[in-house]
Amino acid sequence: MGAIGGPPEEIGHKVAAALVGTFLGILLCYGVLGPLSSNMAKGCDEEALYMQFLRMATLAFIKGLAPQLAVEFARRSIPTSVRPTFKETEAMIRGGGRSAPAAASPAAAA
DSSP: OTTTTSOHHHHHHHHHHHHHHHHHHHHHIIIIIHHHHHHHHHHHHHHHHHHHHHHHHHHHHHTTOOHHHHHHHHHTTSOTTTOOOHHHHHHHHHTTTSOHHHHHSHHHHO
16 A cells, blocks of 8 residues: 555556465465365364274273173264174174184185
8 A cells, every 4th residue: 555656567566466465375275274274173083083982982891881882882982974883893893803704714714
C-alpha cells in the first residue's frame, strides 16, 4: 500500500510479488502441509488404537478372565474394518503365534 502512489511498474512488481507469495502459501498449505499433517494424525490414531487394544486385554486379564477371553474382549475394541474374525483369532491363539495356514502346512512340520 505504500507504493500505491508510485509509478505503475513499481506497483505491478509489488502486486505480482504479493500474488506469488499468496499462491505459494496456499500451495504449500493445501499441497504439502495438509497431507503431511493428515498422515501424522493417522499414525497417531493407529498407535492410540493399538494402545487401547493392549489396555483392554490387560484390564480383562487383571479382572480375572482367562487369557483367551481377555484376548476376545480386547479383539472387540479393534475397528471392524481391520478386526480379525473369531476363527482367525482362535487359530492364532491355538497355533502359538503362527497363522492357521502356516501351522497346517506340511512344510511347516518338516
